[in-house]
Amino acid sequence: xxxxxxxxxxLEELEKGEKGLGADGxxxxxxxxxxxxxxxxNATILGPPHSVHExxxxxxxxxxxxxxxxxxPQVSFISRINLPCVNQTGLxxxxxxxxxxxxxxxxxxxxxxxxxxxxxxxxSNKKLPQPPEGSTY
Numbered sequence: 001x002x003x004x005x006x007x008x009x010x011l012e013e014l015e016k017g018e019k020g021l022g023a024d025g026x027x028x029x030x031x032x033x034x035x036x037x038x039x040x041x042n043a044t045i046l047g048p049p050h051s052v053h054e055x056x057x058x059x060x061x062x063x064x065x066x067x068x069x070x071x072x073p074q075v076s077f078i079s080r081i082n083l084p085c086v087n088q089t090g091l092x093x094x095x096x097x098x099x100x101x102x103x104x105x106x107x108x109x110x111x112x113x114x115x116x117x118x119x120x121x122x123x124s125n126k127k128l129p130q131p132p133e134g135s136t137y
Contacts, residue, residue: 051126
């Protein structure tokens with residue numbers, strides 16, 4: 001199977017994100033439309049229902065380095081959140097998300113966002129006390 005070049009892959013993800021064809025409750029797009037390397041991305045996750053996150057909108061930033069998709073992107077929350085996979089600066093530890101813990105180049109930014117949303121809804125996390133809505137890192 002041929003290895004899809006980084007920029008082709010990112011263009012596919014951009015098109016899917018811009019057309020709103022992604023998963024329910026998650027969206028993403030480039031920070032700067034003129035970023036020819038397509039490195040900086042913004043994302044949002046709608047808090048899953050029946051959890052302390054319900055009706056909250058979480059903002060994130062994603063950085064796809066030169067080795068993406070062979071290496072995972074760096075994902076950070078801008079909105080404050082209390083989750084075991086997020087450190088005190090908002091950085092997400094992908095190894096704590098079972099769906100993406102062992103990175104595979106076929107994984108996408110959307111898959112990470114879906115994994116985070118599922119993690120938020122997990123019984124051990126859905127009732128964790130949260131910072132005030134609107135607070136940021």
